[in-house]
């Protein structure tokens with residue numbers, strides 16, 4: 015096994031390291047660069063990985079480097095790294111930072127991959143989209159997939175232009191489901207249920223529905239049809255959602271998030 019370096023030891027790096035160790039990765043082969051001393055000490059005591067405030071030392075000898083800092087830190091973090099050659103795979107998880115920017119900041123050497131994880135990765139149930147530079151080798155995709163599948167599912171995206179749509183769907187997506195769950199909880203309480211019962215009924219139902227949609231090859235539209243008997247209670251609720259334009263509202267919301275992602279990336283360009 016070869017050395018893996020993380021630059022940034024925050025939430026996402028912690029989840030990935032935890033997932034990898036649970037899958038048998040050797041902590042002695044993981045090094046983390048993190049400026050905050052308490053975060054460094056916590057990473058070392060929790061996982062037994064090597065930690066340092068010196069990013070240059072952390073990447074020394076690493077075959078894969080995961081850049082897990084906030085997007086606004088990315089340019090200066092890249093500028094401080096030593097020149098990297100073709101033997102190194104760099105994986106950026108920063109939202110909105112493009113492969114073109116990464117290439118400009120890191121120079122011509124390393125192979126580059128951009129990924130978009132989401133927050134459920136923190137509990138091992140993430141969905142991560144991966145997009146490499148055109149021509150990136152299959153082995154590089156496989157290596158990144160092995161890394162991110164330790165915290166959930168992975169999906170390949172071949173056209174980087176679509177990463178803003180990915181951000182709008184899976185990156186921001188957990189919040190849309192939380193919003194629906196929030197509304198359902200409030201509605202349940204308005205019907206007289208206790209907050210505790212409302213929480214259990216809503217979260218349990220969301221989990222069950224998500225598992226069914228994930229495990230049943232028919233997909234959500236057919237699953238919905240199956241539980242919607244004509245004239246029944248589900249049909250009464252679905253009619254209200256449809257009359258209020260749920261499909262169109264969802265479409266507009268995803269379009270707004272995609273456009274916002276595009277403009278955030280453009281702002282970073284300047």
Ligand SMILES: NC(=O)c1ccc[n+]([C@@H]2O[C@H](COP(=O)([O-])OP(=O)(O)OC[C@H]3O[C@@H](n4cnc5c(N)ncnc54)[C@H](OP(=O)(O)O)[C@@H]3O)[C@@H](O)[C@H]2O)c1
Nearest residue numbers: 022023024025026050082083084085107108109131132133
């Ligand atoms: N969390 C998510 O669900 C999620 C989803 C998709 C994408 N992402 C992307 O993942 C990246 C990391 O997110 P996160 O949630 O893990 O953020 P985070 O918890 O804030 O972690 C970033 C870490 O990087 C450290 N850092 C800052 N400057 C550094 C430097 N020069 N060298 C090394 N480390 C440095 C920070 O230390 P200090 O605290 O001391 O500043 C912090 O511990 C972001 O770019 C974000 O866009 C996150």
